[in-house]
Amino acid sequence: MKMYVMSDSWPFYLQPDGTLTDTPDPKDADLGFDSLEQLLEWDDEAREATLEERKHAAKLRQIAREAFSDV
Numbered sequence: 001m002k003m004y005v006m007s008d009s010w011p012f013y014l015q016p017d018g019t020l021t022d023t024p025d026p027k028d029a030d031l032g033f034d035s036l037e038q039l040l041e042w043d044d045e046a047r048e049a050t051l052e053e054r055k056h057a058a059k060l061r062q063i064a065r066e067a068f069s070d071v
Contacts, residue, residue, distance in 0.1 A: 003054050004036070007045035011057045023061075 001024060002014040012020040012033065020039050021029035033039040039046055049057070 003049040003057065004039060004046050005049045005053055006039075006043045008043075011049065011053070012039060012046075 004012045020033045022031040023029045
């Protein structure tokens, strides 16, 4: 799954339908864009994430899952 990073480091994931969401699972998303073009209109410094950034985002999601699984 392609991930894009906004200029403020917020990640967005390209969904199969062409939308972008702030979580890999669109059902859990709080923020989204209708297309990559719309995301780039909002933030022209957004770019595709590096492998290191994708790994870091995955680690943060895992930490959040573990923290909230106890609630």
